[in-house]
Amino acid sequence: MMMKSLTLAAILAVCLPVGLAVAGPISKACMASDRGAGKRTLCTCIQQAADATLSGSDQRRAAKFFRDPENAHATWVSQSASDDAFWERYKSFGATAEAYCAG
Known part of the structure; x- marks a missing residue:
């Protein structure tokens, strides 16, 4: 787990320098959203996790x-193979965002 966190942190540090304003769809x-309003740092971090784990x-x-x-x-309850595959990628994104952005 520690190695995965360090690897992700290294990737994000190289790809998205600190202070860079990220205005992707997740951000x-x-x-x-009600939860994100006024929390630019958190939303930027979540976008960085999305950039590292999800396609556009x-x-x-x-x-x-x-x-x-x-x-x-x-999407979660869907029986579609494509929805199931997306949901697995989405769960990976969520875990990455939680690990990287939880403060």
Whole structure:
């Protein structure tokens, strides 16, 4: 676990220098949400985790969950192979964001 955290931190440090404003779909959705309002640092960190774990299309899809939690639930209970594959990637993103951004 420690090695994975260090590896992710190293990747993010190289790819996204500190202070760089990230305005990706996850960050935008986070900032617009009730939980993210006024928490630019947290939303930027979550975007960095998304950049390290999700494709652009996965990020756009996941960003919709901030506005419509029912969409997340529908994806989770879906029997579709593509939804299942997305959900596995989304769970990986969530675990990465939690490990990297929890303070």
